[in-house]
């Protein structure tokens with residue numbers, strides 16, 4: 102096949118733009134070629150063709166030998182990191198192919214291609230062409246099979262319109278599958294395009310799996326929109342970015358590439374100065390990139406700021422070229438982070454350089470999580486990282502160390518809040534989210550000790566297996582609970598004995614665990630109430646008395662949470678343990694008993710007796726019968742008597 106498509110190319114006998122051709126291998130398999138121009142003026146076109154391919158056929162003329170453009174092409178192949186190739190030495194009817202072959206193999210060996218096969222051919226006599234076919238078959242057989250489920254990124258290398266069909270784009274599909282009817286997004290606008298028709302090597306097909314040359318007929322995209330360098334991508338599986346952190350590697354360049362190849366690709370020669378801006382190539386795309394080294398001269402870690410956004414994954418190889426320089430400077434780079442954090446703090450750039458220098462190529466999900474702390478699983482996938490720990494909340498993944506740290510911060514924030522506002526029922530989760538600078542309130546719920554749910558280990562961040570406890574982990578001192586919509590430091594004393602909850606006898610004014618102290622005026626008010634109640638334990642203070650003592654609803658709630666009062670209703674407060682005492686009194690009555698009998702035995706009025714009995718019903722201490730009489734549940738006299746004799750709260754559990 103003649104790949105030169107343009108009249109000018111045929112007239113000048115010179116390839117200018119990309120050409121496309123294919124052949125049948127001896128085994129019946131078809132092999133597609135992207136023909137690239139050799140002339141140095143058309144290097145950008147050459148790079149657009151080389152970018153997405155799996156393997157290269159490098160051609161050198163027997164009579165011409167290794168040329169400057171051969172070196173530049175090889176440097177580009179090396180920078181992009183292509184690992185599979187074959188050397189063809191042509192025009193062997195005109196000269197002995199030996200010297201050119203040896204020269205070329207020597208240079209190729211030191212690049213990403215490594216040692217390759219060489220075949221001498223003549224297009225005029227046909228010598229060696231059968232060997233070339235066989236060598237191509239071996240090359241193809243050695244290629245790794247691309248993942249058919251991989252995210253689709255098809256770099257557009259040609260775009261045209263066909264009357265009656267509309268917009269058509271072509272490209273090399275490196276991996277993944279495209280199917281008629283499927284929707285892809287066209288970068289950088291992310292305009293959706295539906296695949297109306299599909300061709301591979303001039304034949305209509307319904308589905309193609311990479312690696313393959315494909316032509317896509319697009320619905321929804323006007324013919325003048327797509328252009329070389331745009332890409333068709335699967336929605337949500339790529340990160341469109343203008344900012345990225347990379348590891349540069351100096352490969353190829355003028356002279357034998359082996360001399361320029363560094364033993365470790367983790368540093369650059371300290372004396373090497375990089376231009377502030379270079380042209381970045383990936384796939385068929387090219388754009389300008391501003392380069393900022395993250396660290397001292399010689400560091401290979403850099404932050405690139407692109408003029409146009411590109412759809413990228415971590416681990417992508419990009420090529421940087423300085424078209425302005427006299428000697429051609431070509432660098433390869435591996436993308437390490439496609440959403441790098443801002444470098445605002447002093448020393449942040451050097452710190453980032455040090456951190457990223459230790460990362461592997463490609464970075465793992467754990468590396469990215471360590472840097473970002475928290476990431477949505479979908480964002481991590483769009484960065485191109487697979488794996489990662491189970492989510493801590495919803496879609497959120499957390500770095501274990503960061504998560505442990507956040508637990509400590511949350512405990513501090515909740516404790517500080519309680520100190521600032523001792524009467525508050527707890528810290529609102531939204532306030533905690535803002536205080537910790539977290540992106541989602543669900544994370545606060547997950548940081549606070551969640552109720553144990555063995556059916557959902559992933560939603561159970563206290564599980565030390567999935568999140569090893571840090572200094573403030575589940576084993577640490579910081580334990581925050583989210584209850585009834587508020588965050589509180591978890592402890593028995595701080596649990597709100599709201600009227601609906603099962604009452605527990607408490608030791609008056611002797612908090613068992615340190616809780617943020619109540620304001621002195623509240624403590625004084627509580628003491629006065631308890632003094633009132635000491636002679637008549639069921640004659641709850643009137644609303645006016647509470648008001649005079651400065652005990653409003655918030656103060657009463659706080660005192661109840663601290664275990665200093667028993668809150669029967671909003672208005673009725675008794676001493677802690679009054680419920681147990683009432684049970685003892687009622688146990689002495691003939692069962693069942695009426696409300697009037699209970700009121701009399703308790704020595705109080707209906708204002709207190711009725712809510713207190715209802716409280717005891719809810720607590721399961723008494724049972725209300727259909728005729729409105731009540732009886733004590735038997736177990737309770739057993740449960741309560743020893744409790745009151747135990748004396749100390751710390752031994753309560755054992756007593757119970």
Ligand SMILES: Nc1nc2c(ncn2[C@@H]2O[C@H](COP(=O)(O)OP(=O)(O)OP(=O)(O)O)[C@@H](O)[C@H]2O)c(=O)[nH]1
Nearest residue numbers: 114115116138139140191192193195222223224225
């Ligand atoms: N005698 C002889 N001439 C050849 C052979 N192969 C190619 N040629 C001639 O060499 C010249 C260059 O060949 P092309 O196929 O244009 O080379 P190319 O690598 O595609 O060149 P560009 O596309 O410009 O980079 C043409 O005049 C071909 O006819 C061969 O095996 N023997």
Ligand SMILES: [Mg+2]
Nearest residue numbers: 115116137138
């Ligand atoms: Mg050509």
